[in-house]
Amino acid sequence: MLIVHHLDNSRSQRILWLLEELGVPYEIKQYQRDARTSLAPEQLRSIHPLGKAPVLTDNGRTIAESGAIIEYVVSVHGQGRLIPAAGSDNHLRYTYWMHYAEGSLMPLLLLKLVFSRISRPPMPLFLRPLARAIDRGVCARWIDPQLALHMDFLEAELTRSEWFAGDEFTAADIQMSFPLEAAQKRSAMRAGHHRLQRWLETIRARPAYRRAVQRGGPYSQLD
Secondary structure, eight states: OEEEEEETTSTHHHHHHHHHHHTOOEEEEEEOOOTTTOOOOGGGGGTSTTOOSOEEEETTEEEESHHHHHHHHHHHHSTTTTSOOTTSHHHHHHHHHHHHIIIIIHHHHHHHHHHHHTTSTTSOGGGHHHHHHHHHHHIIIIIHHHHHHHHHHHHHHTTTOSBTTBSSOOHHHHHHHHHHHHHHHTTOSOTTOHHHHHHHHHHHHSHHHHHHHHHHOOOOOOO
């Protein structure tokens, strides 16, 4: 039996969604973030040394990292589903988006999150105005322009096809979901990004997405 070590409001939500799309039986082991730090609990280190989620265990195997888990599940349990045909142009696009999500887009969103928090406690009160100025400066001069570039790129990509790897839904769309939901939460999307907004509405309406949220518990991107 597959066991998903699931942390609330985390990338592990994608793994639940993937398994629901494939109809693969699984169990959930729930973990809650620390209320003060938002970090994962120490118990996760007993599953994987880095103590991060998601982690998947399957018949004695322990797999970490969202992309690696998705590739494993699709190849071992997918029976050819949710992946374009090998050697096709769409398979090449699929591979690109599987790596782009965490390799290019998510680091920018993480930087935006980190800088938005530097002026909060435990930052001393007298230093908070300086911290806010640093946050505004870095975001205005580098992070926000880079995010705008990426959002425009993604919007244009969705003019090519309904989904990121072609006209059929694939696991690449599942991989892209977390950073794009984070981008929406952190106001990186503009009103003109109609296709991205519609893509998010479409994935959230999928029955498997809704079942994953029901099983995994309340899900919202971190503020």
